[in-house]
Amino acid sequence: MLPMVDPEEDRPPGYTWRMLILGLESSCDDCSAAVVEETAAGPVLRSLVRESQDEIHGPFGGVVPELAAREHLLQVRAVMAGALEQAGVTLAELDRIAVTRGPGLVGSLLATFSASKAVAWHEGLPWVGVHHLLGHLNAARFTAPDLPFPALVLLVSGGHTHLYLAPNWTTLQLLQKTRDDAAGEAFDKTARLLNLGYPGGPLVDACARTATRSAAPFTPPKFRDGKASWSFSGLKTGVKLRVERNPRLATAGAADAEVQGLCRSLQEAVTTWLLKPIPELAREHGARSLIISGGVACNSRLRSEAALLAAREGLVLALPEPRLCTDNGAMIAAAGALLEPDPEPWHQNADADLKLGV
Numbered sequence: 001m002l003p004m005v006d007p008e009e010d011r012p013p014g015y016t017w018r019m020l021i022l023g024l025e026s027s028c029d030d031c032s033a034a035v036v037e038e039t040a041a042g043p044v045l046r047s048l049v050r051e052s053q054d055e056i057h058g059p060f061g062g063v064v065p066e067l068a069a070r071e072h073l074l075q076v077r078a079v080m081a082g083a084l085e086q087a088g089v090t091l092a093e094l095d096r097i098a099v100t101r102g103p104g105l106v107g108s109l110l111a112t113f114s115a116s117k118a119v120a121w122h123e124g125l126p127w128v129g130v131h132h133l134l135g136h137l138n139a140a141r142f143t144a145p146d147l148p149f150p151a152l153v154l155l156v157s158g159g160h161t162h163l164y165l166a167p168n169w170t171t172l173q174l175l176q177k178t179r180d181d182a183a184g185e186a187f188d189k190t191a192r193l194l195n196l197g198y199p200g201g202p203l204v205d206a207c208a209r210t211a212t213r214s215a216a217p218f219t220p221p222k223f224r225d226g227k228a229s230w231s232f233s234g235l236k237t238g239v240k241l242r243v244e245r246n247p248r249l250a251t252a253g254a255a256d257a258e259v260q261g262l263c264r265s266l267q268e269a270v271t272t273w274l275l276k277p278i279p280e281l282a283r284e285h286g287a288r289s290l291i292i293s294g295g296v297a298c299n300s301r302l303r304s305e306a307a308l309l310a311a312r313e314g315l316v317l318a319l320p321e322p323r324l325c326t327d328n329g330a331m332i333a334a335a336g337a338l339l340e341p342d343p344e345p346w347h348q349n350a351d352a353d354l355k356l357g358v
């Protein structure tokens with residue numbers, strides 16, 4: 001296949017073209033496609049399209065799986081065509097197609113999964129099924145292709161709050177995770193209790209940034225069994241109790257100083273708790289770098305505190321740019337570039353509970 005290199009364009013020294021990948025992702029409520037060019041110097045983003053479903057799920061305050069699945073079916077063709085058009089690439093010029101295989105909402109996953117198999121069959125294209133979390137890990141390759149390993153990898157989203165040790169870009173070994181809610185849920189549920197809108201993370205973040213002072217701090221949970229883990233469900237209860245004690249908070253809105261202070265306290269708690277285990281685990285495992293990815297990695301305070309921590313601990317920090325932290329097709333393409341294509345995609349199926357390493 002012909003390399004898609006424009007001779008007029010500037011390329012970095014030592015540039016070697018490897019392959020052109022279409023990446024598809026629809027595991028939750030974002031339908032996304034991207035064209036990524038894999039080079040010897042790392043992945044290069046050629047296009048990224050994402051259709052949000054916020055308006056559909058907003059009135060329910062959370063993702064409604066059946067509605068998400070139906071919407072993905074309506075969106076998938078246009079998203080794929082948009083990514084190819086933006087990149088100026090035809091299907092025939094691709095070298096492979098990569099798609100999220102799981103975990104996620106099965107109805108949602110099936111939209112891009114089925115589309116990818118149809119395209120692979122029609123075009124005779126190599127096909128790669130990607131674990132969603134390997135995608136989030138590989139989002140960091142766009143910013144730090146030469147990252148030193150081993151890396152500590154904090155994956156924080158609306159569905160995951162997991163800390164891994166990664167010896168390379170395709171392996172994740174679990175170190176600790178949340179016992180209950182994901183960190184993103186703490187943001188989303190707080191936004192719901194304060195009637196700030198949906199999705200909650202960016203709105204709580206913006207509200208916290210305007211605060212001149214924090215409300216009373218939240219107490220970190222204590223675990224009787226002493227197991228290393230997180231718990232975020234207490235934060236939701238904590239916010240609920242404060243709103244019950246002071247009902248005007250539920251309707252005061254983002255311009256209110258007390259609401260702002262509450263958002264700031266919540267954000268401080270989530271950030272501090274998330275980063276707390278990292279120095280000790282980095283030393284224990286000889287980690288040389290820290291990757292933070294997933295939707296919550298967009299959070300302004302988490303990003304600034306992580307930068308301070310990394311500098312203090314001598315870790316190289318890789319924070320994908322925000323549009324690559326939330327679910328997207330580019331991260332799936334970047335991971336798919338490093339995995340072996342499956343010789344028989346027709347026998348594969350999406351897997352809502354896909355385990356790592358399978």
Ligand code: KG4
Pocket residue numbers: 028156157158159160183184185187188199200201202205294295296297298299300325326327
């Ligand atoms: O990775 P993602 O797009 O989807 C999942 O796999 O869950 O993450 C979505 C989550 C939501 O909970 C959203 O509120 C949160 O990421 N989020 C944020 C911010 N932007 C998105 N949380 C805190 N601060 C943000 N700026």
Ligand code: ZN
Pocket residue numbers: 132136157294295326327
């Ligand atoms: Zn995700």
